[in-house]
Structure formats: structure tokens, C-alpha cells
Amino acid sequence: MSDPSNLEHLDEVVSAYVDGEATPEEVRLVEADPALMEQVELMRGLVEMDQVVATPDPEMKRRHLAAAMAAFDAPADTGSGSDSDAAVAPVVDLTPPPADTPPAETNGSAPVIDLTSRRRGPAGMPRILTAAAGVLVVLGGIGFVATQNDSGDATAVADTDQVSNSRPSDADEDGGEAAGAEASDDAEAMEDDDAMEDETSALADEAMAEDAMEDDSSEEESAVDQDTSGAVDEDSSADDTAPASDEDDELTSPLVNGPFVDVFPETTLDELLALTDGIEGQPLELSLCNSEFAGLAPETFKARSLFDSTQDAQWFPALIDNDITGEFVVVTGADGERAGVLFDDNCNVVER
Amino acid sequence: MNALLDRHYDRIFAVCRKVTGNQADADDACQDAMIAIVKGLHRFDGRSTFRTWSYRVATNACLDELRRRKRRPIAAIEEPERISDEPGISQQVSDRLSIDDAFPQIPEEFRAPVVLRDVIGMDYAEIAQTLDLPAGTVRSRIARGRRHLADVLASTSEIPPTGEPEPPDQPSKSPS
Numbered sequence: 001m002s003d004p005s006n007l008e009h010l011d012e013v014v015s016a017y018v019d020g021e022a023t024p025e026e027v028r029l030v031e032a033d034p035a036l037m038e039q040v041e042l043m044r045g046l047v048e049m050d051q052v053v054a055t056p057d058p059e060m061k062r063r064h065l066a067a068a069m070a071a072f073d074a075p076a077d078t079g080s081g082s083d084s085d086a087a088v089a090p091v092v093d094l095t096p097p098p099a100d101t102p103p104a105e106t107n108g109s110a111p112v113i114d115l116t117s118r119r120r121g122p123a124g125m126p127r128i129l130t131a132a133a134g135v136l137v138v139l140g141g142i143g144f145v146a147t148q149n150d151s152g153d154a155t156a157v158a159d160t161d162q163v164s165n166s167r168p169s170d171a172d173e174d175g176g177e178a179a180g181a182e183a184s185d186d187a188e189a190m191e192d193d194d195a196m197e198d199e200t201s202a203l204a205d206e207a208m209a210e211d212a213m214e215d216d217s218s219e220e221e222s223a224v225d226q227d228t229s230g231a232v233d234e235d236s237s238a239d240d241t242a243p244a245s246d247e248d249d250e251l252t253s254p255l256v257n258g259p260f261v262d263v264f265p266e267t268t269l270d271e272l273l274a275l276t277d278g279i280e281g282q283p284l285e286l287s288l289c290n291s292e293f294a295g296l297a298p299e300t301f302k303a304r305s306l307f308d309s310t311q312d313a314q315w316f317p318a319l320i321d322n323d324i325t326g327e328f329v330v331v332t333g334a335d336g337e338r339a340g341v342l343f344d345d346n347c348n349v350v351e352r
Numbered sequence: 353m354n355a356l357l358d359r360h361y362d363r364i365f366a367v368c369r370k371v372t373g374n375q376a377d378a379d380d381a382c383q384d385a386m387i388a389i390v391k392g393l394h395r396f397d398g399r400s401t402f403r404t405w406s407y408r409v410a411t412n413a414c415l416d417e418l419r420r421r422k423r424r425p426i427a428a429i430e431e432p433e434r435i436s437d438e439p440g441i442s443q444q445v446s447d448r449l450s451i452d453d454a455f456p457q458i459p460e461e462f463r464a465p466v467v468l469r470d471v472i473g474m475d476y477a478e479i480a481q482t483l484d485l486p487a488g489t490v491r492s493r494i495a496r497g498r499r500h501l502a503d504v505l506a507s508t509s510e511i512p513p514t515g516e517p518e519p520p521d522q523p524s525k526s527p528s
Binding site: 008053061071 | 354357358361362365366369370375379382383386387389390391451452466469470471475476491492494495496498499501502505
């Protein structure tokens, strides 16, 4: 026990045991030794003490958030772009205001800038979305068509290679009837659908061109393509067999026709749900209100995603219309049934 | 965006507060982190969770702040901060005073793993991903960081473990 390296090793074992990260052998070792169990209790006490954290000062928090939003709203840096995560921050006065100062919204040091004009703007769309758009055009079209085509049977997906060259219009023609009517109604109620269509269409085109540029993602994309076809390849060539829609409203609805942007093109439903880990109190099914989305896109965007639902053991396309500012999500399920869900800031369902 | 930042702010601040070891540096690091997050969103590729990524940004901001701090005089002992209105508040104040005094004294490379584990609750794999370290290194650094922490706390055992916290203006706790 007096060997320092052994003591260090035992410290590590005890620490890992407290964290639930010890190996089975280490667990047995610790639990068989009363002295080590005593160390475990001491370390647990230390961890409990360590878990006590200060609550940030509300005014400081407000200033920090305002500074961040000001940076977010600042004109894009046209330079080469820093690779540092800790990007250079604009100078914001951190000096607390006098105690008597009310928390005025127009504090001069860190103005909150109206983001309205930015919300619909195409500028600044993350590059990943452009790549994702291309993938989504493929995946979204495949899955959605397949499920609409089968209407009750196991989902079907077109051969990936065959569909990989399809454009949004391909998916449009094959869009599900069930979703169509409702989709168009809801789509009309949404602002700037056309603008977003144009935007996402451009993105999709751009993404198709940039597909080869994405190093890792291209591998993942192909893997997903394979997964997709592998998972639901019972019926093939859904593109060929799916009935074409004749309804104009279907053809004009972005909710049916796309083009679509998948913010997580390779993401399975489980992975998507996992993204919410750590957001305390957030039920899993609210993952589509996932705040992570906000980190990937401008504040308003439409996305169509193809998720692998392990619960249903089948692929289904979920068409997500996500307004980050309003936390509003529209989901189109495999049966074409659409659900609009309004979330509050805490991702609780306000309206369904 | 604001909702996203607001949702993660408190945890990011907690990381900054613990890693930097004092309020002033935590404030600077936290602001840098928040701005770095919004400016760096385009580089977030979705392969990790936003949470993991944001803590990584925050940790980097803290380390940057610590580097800058080395060029500055060390700040005087600070006033205690607000803490949550939870049961056992005086005990928590007492614990936090001693922990917060002790934390800056453990080597920097051990702080972030301990904070991400104890404060944020990440598992070792997440911490490894966040800090870009091998999992074994994370495990070792957490253990060694806690050992340092325990040693520092033991050496400052004159701080009353319970009851009234030591007045903040008594600079008697920290060994040199």
C-alpha cells in the first residue's frame, strides 16, 4: 500500500468506482476491501461538495447573452475565419451597472438587436446544411415515397443508386397523397414558404455540387444510403412504382415537395433523441423540438429528415418544419399524418 | 438562438467558474465562450451533441482566460456569490467556499475533467470527446484532480466544515 504508484492506481480505481466507470474486476476489488470502501465514501463526499455550483448573476447572464446575440447578428466576418473555438469577442463592457440601475433592455453596452430581418435571410446558412440538403433530397424522397406507396405494408425504398440522382422534383411527383391535402393547408399558413423553398432549393443544388467536398460526411452519407436501402429494401424501386400526384396543392406545398434540408442527414431517431441528453426534464419525444437544431441553422428553416425508428422497426420520413424562434415543429409521419407541435422555451408541448 | 444559449448558459457558467477558479475570470471566459459558440456554429457538424461541443468551447475559453490571467496579478479573494435557494444553504455555502478556494490550486489540466464529471455529469467517454483526450487519460486526470482537491481541502481543514462560513475577507485559508 505504501507504493506510490499503487496508491495512485487505487485512487484511480476508487475514483472510477465512484463514477460508475470501474471495470467489473475493479468493482470486486473495491467492494472486497473495507478500506477502499471507506475511500469511496470520502470521495463521494468530495464529489457532492464539488457539485455545488454558483448561480450566475442574472444581470451578468443577460449581458453575456446580449453580447452573444449581438455577435450573432453582427455582419459575417469576411476574413479567412478563425479556427479557434474561442473566437475573438467583441468588446462588451462587463462592468456591472450601479445597483440602482433597472435592467433596462436598452443597455448601451450590449444592445439586443432585432433579428427579424435576419431570420428569413439566406445568408449564413451553415455549410453543413448545404451538404445535408443533397442528402435529404435523396433520403427524404426515398423514404417518403416508400411509405406513401406502401400504405400499410412494410416501408419500401427505392434502390439507392437509382435514386441518388433524383432531384427534388422526383420526390415531388412521388409525394404521398395522404400528406398532401393537409400539408398544403398548413403550408399556406406558414410564412415565407416560397422564400424558403427558393432558399432550400438553392441549397440543395449547391449541396449536390459540394457533395464530393465533404470528406467524412461523404462516407457517412454513403453508409446511411446503404443502411437505408438495407433496412427497407423489401420493395424496390419505389420511385418507379409510386403513384404520381396530380394535385396541384401537393405539388406546390413545400411540406410535400421540398426541396428539403436535413439538418442531421445521417441521424437515426435514437441518435436524434440522444442529442437531448443532458437537457434536464426534456421528454424524449420532444427531441424534434431539439434545441440542438438551433445551433445548426438560421432561426427559421424547414427540414425533412429520415429517421430510423427503432420502436417501429422501420424507416419513416419525418418532415420537420421547424421555426426555432417559435419552437414550432411540424412532423409528417409515415402514414402521411401530420402533427404540428408548439413548444415553449423549455421544450414542453404547448399545443399539439 | 437566444433560447438555445439561455438554456445552456448556467452550465457553461458553472464550467467557467470552476475551471477558472474565480468570478472575474469566469465572467470573461463565459462571455468569450458564448460569443465563440455563436460565431462557431457553422463549424458545429452535429457529430457530437451541442452540449458536448459547447462545453468544449467553454473549456477552451477558460484555458485561454487562464493563460491571459498568468500575465495579470491574482485577484483578491472575492465576495461569495449567490447560490441556489436549496435546502442546507449554509452548508452549501461552506462547502463551496472551501471547494472554490481549493479548486484553483489543483493543476489546470486536472480541473476541466473533474468539472465536466462532477459538475456537468458527463461520463468519461463524453469528457474524452469534449477534451479530445484518451479515455484513460480522462480517468487518470479525474482521479488525480480529486486527490489534489482532497489534499488541499485537508490542508485547509481549519475551515469549519459546517455552520457559519468563514468570512470572505479573512485571507487565511490557502497554503502558498
